[in-house]
Amino acid sequence: MKWKAIVFGALVLAAVVASGLYSLRATQPAPGIALQPGNATVVQRGATVYRAHCAACHGAQLQGQPNWRERGADGLLPAPPHDASGHTWHHPDEVLFRLTKHGIGREARIPDYKTAMPVYEGVLGDADIIAVLSWIKAQWPADIRERQERIDAEHRRARAGG
Numbered sequence: 001m002k003w004k005a006i007v008f009g010a011l012v013l014a015a016v017v018a019s020g021l022y023s024l025r026a027t028q029p030a031p032g033i034a035l036q037p038g039n040a041t042v043v044q045r046g047a048t049v050y051r052a053h054c055a056a057c058h059g060a061q062l063q064g065q066p067n068w069r070e071r072g073a074d075g076l077l078p079a080p081p082h083d084a085s086g087h088t089w090h091h092p093d094e095v096l097f098r099l100t101k102h103g104i105g106r107e108a109r110i111p112d113y114k115t116a117m118p119v120y121e122g123v124l125g126d127a128d129i130i131a132v133l134s135w136i137k138a139q140w141p142a143d144i145r146e147r148q149e150r151i152d153a154e155h156r157r158a159r160a161g162g
Helices: 002-027 040-053 093-102 126-139 142-159
Strands: none
Touching (some): 093 142
16 A cells, blocks of 8 residues: 555656646747747737737837837837837847847846836746737738848858858
């Protein structure tokens, strides 16, 4: 009877450890983040998360805030547009992911950078960040999306050392 309890305990412990490793792995971004603007399920999830976490500042139509290139009286830049008129598409997928997750200051290595943009690490999971960015990318016109995909491909080549 005692050995059954030990075996059962070991199985429970193994299950707990395995589920912990799975959830840890699920929250870690895969090397070379790739957005999925062609995946309808991901894009739909992204639209929902965008409305809940991003639209208040960046606009329901990705239009951003007025005068987004000029600092306000508070010293902060208004939220930029994420549509074709903005600069979001000038960045590779991985950079967009890191900026969203870790914040501009950390990614630009300017620890005291002042921004109204929240850091989403601990707020949104990696899958939700990828979904939001995938939804944004899915809204771009074909020519802008193609240009961003070329930027992304070049970034991937550079990261791979070639």
